[in-house]
Amino acid sequence: MAYTSSLNLPKHLLLPSPRRTRHRPSSFVPTAAAKVNGDAPERPAPNGKARINGQGKKGVNGHADRIHLSVSTGGGGQDGSGLRVAFQGAPGAYSEFAAKTALPGCDTVPCRAFADALAAVERGGADRAILPVESTMEGTALRNYDLLLRHGLVVVQEINLFVHYCLLAMPGVRAAEVRRVISHPMALAHCGRALARLGVDREPVEDTAGAVEMLRSKRMLDTAAIASPRAADLYGLQVLAHGLQDESWNVTRFLLLSRPPSPVAVALGVDADAKTSMVVAHRGGSMVVVLKVLSAFSSRNINLTKLEVINNEGAGSGPGERPPVVILDTSARGAPTLRAFPHVLYVDCEGAAHDPRVREAIQEMERFAVFVRVLGCYAADSTVYDLQ
């Protein structure tokens, strides 16, 4: 049986009010940052995006004050200027906004598929890739995690983005004329109930902005796209409906990836409010392994921010069945090798990978797991940024 279970991002309780303001320009010129809950901002958001939350929380070292994207970007300026960030999709995709939120000064490089974005970094055609890995509505994006594990890139930054979905159509098209809606599969899934109410056909395409571009270039008059209000501005489409997502709280977590060695991990002091992401490949057998993993962290008073249990034992290639997870094992000496595992845990913990307690927890897991691969160590940032 294949199953997953997850403990994901904490849901922060400041719900955004639905907003209908159209925002221009679609460029990324910084404006004054504001907290959505009306308080004065403690600190400006890196590129003028509104912060929805961002309260300090205590990390593994008990420090309440978090480092906000202030660690070295490992090349280019502090704001990422001089860095090329590869993302999946056309200009105006959510991933591009996430990249520009993380590194406001960066140049973004559109790619057809997420795999192309990762390959661009490996080849040296880009300095970073950005990958959505989980959302509050659907949990871990397993296919993107699979991609992350097959490549040897390291996580250098996390970014949480509040995702507003709009229904966009060619100018003059009325909602009643729409027969079909196209978008990224995640966007279609997040708006499932709204689309059922509209009684339209759904068609997945590569990305949200690509859907908008397609509408525009083919002048489709019976089709709408789900995308951001900024994509509407960018491509000159009209917004038929705002806030299409089935749940008002819709946050996607993105990871920024770089070639190893990590350009940021060394800059993070042991005292910094950091996070370490890792994958634990094990032989399975029972849930006792999960308890042992929990014990390795809890006995050292280390908090986990993510625990995803993958058990693809016996899964074949039937519909809905998942094959074993393929992981590039970089833990052994010698050349990294791809290895397939049915039993895998995805773990994020608070603390830097070089924090002695985190190091000991990893060493303890290595005694009963086949291997542990640290995917990256980066500044913790639980701030949720708003696009608008």
Ligand SMILES: O=C(O)C(=O)Cc1ccccc1
């Ligand atoms: O298609 C896009 O715009 C993307 O960047 C992927 C995506 C889709 C939906 C939510 C977050 C990211």
